[in-house]
Amino acid sequence: MTNHDGAAAVRPLTLAWVSRHLEAGERVVGTESLPGGITAEMRRLTIATRDGATRDLVLRSFVNPFYAEHAEDWLHRETGALTLLTGTGVSAPGLVAVDPTAAQCEYPSLLMTHLAGRTVLDDEGVETRVPLLARQLVAIHALRPAERPREYVTLTTADTVVVPKGADAAAWAAAIDVIRKPAPPYEGRFLHRDFQPGNVLFDVAPPSPADARITGVVDWAATSWGPADLDVAHCATNLALLHGPAWGLRFTEAYEEAGGVLAAAAGERLYWLVRDGLACSEEVRSVSRPWREAGRTELTTRVVEERLDAYVTALMDALG
Structure with a gap:
């Protein structure tokens, strides 16, 4: 078996398990680490088929003890989501x-x-x-599963927010006050719950990025039932940190232009947008690391903190 990356070696028990789920005469002939995983190791496995061709599979393994504690729940949810999505337009x-x-x-x-x-x-x-992402998210929210996934969970509280050094203190204090209030009422939707550029695959034909198209959406381990605003807010935050605050604000517009429906009241929209932005304050290091590994080396922890501050401030100015 050829390892394209020495760190990509599949452990013996796991390799035997994978082999039992291949077609007769198939075998694993290569492995390669995939970038971007925060909670789990991701590997592409090259499978030699009986006719001399090859095909690829992806292996996700929860190695870190902290994340492994939650793996059973996450994997059950992802299994259910992948089964549900079979035959849909997603x-x-x-x-x-x-x-x-x-x-x-x-x-x-x-x-x-x-x-x-x-x-x-x-x-x-x-x-x-951005419009492609918006249309894809609208399609996800249009799904109506026979069995709903569990209700969404948010862990961030007013007391766990980490205010970046040098941030606009007044804007952050006002934003934190927003999430002290009860969550607004909402109409439930099928949520990806981690929909953002790192979990969306594109076919981009160089040299024309304008010809990009989405080929798939991955990482369904956090699938939930909740407000569309929550998924929109999460993608908006990631776009703001990757490309600048204006792109976070733009995404909410693009979602509605694609036919998506968000909370009618500005205060309700603000609640979900701010909640996700503040949640990111606790995870700036873990969020930004995969981006740097993927080539965005300028996105240091400090730069991302500054963009988060600018984004939260922009949200409070626009909707607060």
């Missing part, structure tokens, strides 16, 4: 096998089909990708 990986309790693998693991395309985090072409 392109997602196909489920091959899952071992949520590490009964057969070294770590809790999920094996799924590989989707064509790649994540695109560059500033170039963002004006084309």
Whole structure:
């Protein structure tokens, strides 16, 4: 077996488990680490088929002890989501096998089909990708599963927010006051719950970013039932940190232009947008690291903190 990346070696028990879920005569001949994973290790596996061709699968393994504690729940939810998405208009990986309790693998693991395309985090072409992201999210929210996933969960509170050094103190104090209030009423929707550029694959034909198209959406482990505003807010925050605050504000407009429906009252919209922005304040280091590894080396923790401050301030100016 060829490792394109030495760190990508599949552990023996997991490799045996994967092999049991291949077609007769198939075998794993190569592995490659995939970038961007925060909670789990991601690997692309090259499978040699009986006819001499190859195909790819993706293996997700929860190795970090902190995340492994939650892996059983996450993998059950992702398994349900991938099953639900089969045959819908939303392109997602196909489920091959899952071992949520590490009964057969070294770590809790999920094996799924590989989707064509790649994540695109560059500033170039963002004006084309934002409407595509919005239309894709509207399609996700239009799904009506026979069995709803669990209700959304938010962990950030007014007391856990981490105000960046040098931030606009008045704007942050006002934003924190917003999430002290009860959550607004909402009409439930099927949520991805981590919809953002790092979990969307694009086919971008150089040299024309304007010809980009979405080939799939990955990482369905946090699938939930809740307000569309929450998914929109999460993508908006990520766009603001990746490309500048204006793109976070632009995404909410693009979502509505694509036919999505958000809370009618400005104060209700502000609640969800601010809640996600403040939640990111606790995770700036973990959020920005994969972006730097993907080539956005200028997005240091400090730069991302400054963009988050500017974004929260812009939200309070626009809707507060």
